[in-house]
Amino acid sequence: MIAKFQKVAVIGAGTMGNGIAHVFAQSGYEVNLIDVQQAALERAFATIGKNMDRQVSKGALTEADKTAALARIQLSTDLAAALKDRALVVEAATENVELKFRIFREMDAHAPAHAILATNTSSISVTQIAAVTQRPAQVIGMHFMNPVPVMKLVEIISGYDTSATVLADTIALSQDLGKEPHASNDYPGFVANRILMPMINEAAWTLHEGVATKEAIDNIMKLGMNHPMGPLTLADFIGLDVCLAILRVLYDGFGNPKYAPCPLLVNMVNAGHLGRKTGRGFYDYNAA
Numbered sequence: 001m002i003a004k005f006q007k008v009a010v011i012g013a014g015t016m017g018n019g020i021a022h023v024f025a026q027s028g029y030e031v032n033l034i035d036v037q038q039a040a041l042e043r044a045f046a047t048i049g050k051n052m053d054r055q056v057s058k059g060a061l062t063e064a065d066k067t068a069a070l071a072r073i074q075l076s077t078d079l080a081a082a083l084k085d086r087a088l089v090v091e092a093a094t095e096n097v098e099l100k101f102r103i104f105r106e107m108d109a110h111a112p113a114h115a116i117l118a119t120n121t122s123s124i125s126v127t128q129i130a131a132v133t134q135r136p137a138q139v140i141g142m143h144f145m146n147p148v149p150v151m152k153l154v155e156i157i158s159g160y161d162t163s164a165t166v167l168a169d170t171i172a173l174s175q176d177l178g179k180e181p182h183a184s185n186d187y188p189g190f191v192a193n194r195i196l197m198p199m200i201n202e203a204a205w206t207l208h209e210g211v212a213t214k215e216a217i218d219n220i221m222k223l224g225m226n227h228p229m230g231p232l233t234l235a236d237f238i239g240l241d242v243c244l245a246i247l248r249v250l251y252d253g254f255g256n257p258k259y260a261p262c263p264l265l266v267n268m269v270n271a272g273h274l275g276r277k278t279g280r281g282f283y284d285y286n287a288a
Helices: 015-026 038-057 063-071 079-083 097-110 126-131 164-176 192-208 214-225 231-238 240-254 263-270
Strands: 007-011 030-034 073-076 088-091 116-119 139-144 153-158 180-185
Touching (some): 007 079, 030 079, 038 063, 038 073, 063 073, 073 079, 116 164, 126 139
Parallel strands (some): 007 030, 153 180
16 A cells, blocks of 8 residues: 555446445555445445455455455545545546536545546546646546456556656556556547447447348457457447447547447447446347
C-alpha cells in the first residue's frame, strides 16, 4: 500500500465501480464507495463479498484477509462528505459525457486540493473532462478492464495538461494493486478501444451481410487468432450499448467512415437487446 494514497474514493457502484473498490480494499486502501442510490451500494457490497468468497474458495485470499478488506469499504450517498479527506478519487459512472462533467465538477469542489481525480472512462476525452475542473494537471484516466479483480491491465491516459508526476504516481499505484499499467495519450478510444471496437463492428457487419453465422464468426476468431472469446460474444459481455457509444466517440472524434457503427448493432441497441445484461444480444442468454 502506498501511504500517501491510503484513503481513496470510488464514485459509481456498478460493475466497474464495485470491482475497483474491491481491488483497492484488497490491497490495503481505505475506500469510500459512493453512489446516489443506497440500494445500489448495498448490491455492490454484496457482490464484492461474493467475489471475495470465490477468491477464498480458490485459495487466492484468506478468510481473514477478506474480512479485513471488506472492513475497509465504507458506503456513502453523500459525495461531499465522502471526498473531504481522499487522496485519490476514481469516477466509474455511466459512459455519458454530461454526467461525467457534472461529477468531475463536484469532485473538484469537494476533494482536497492535492487529490488526484481519475476517470475510468473507456473512450471519452480525459482532456475534456479535465477542462471542467480547476486542476487539469491532476486529472488522469485509469481505464480498468472488466472483471476488475481478474484482469491485469489498467490503461493509463494522460490528458493534455496531466502532469508527469501524476502520471508516475498513477502508474505506481496501479502496480501496487497488482495490475500492469500501460500509458496512452488522449485520443479517441485510447489504445484498447481504438483497436477493439472496429473489430467488433466489423464482426457485426460480417453477420449483417450474411458472410457467416455468428457461431462461425466467433469460432474463426477464437481458433484462428487465439482470442479467448469471439468478438460477438465479447460485445454481448461488454454491452452492445457501450460498444455503440464508443464507436460513436471514435466516429465523431476522427470523422472517419471506417468507425461508422453497423446498422445491425444500432438496431439491436434501439430494440433494447444489449447483451448479457438484458438476456439477449447477438446470443440469447435466457435459453434453458
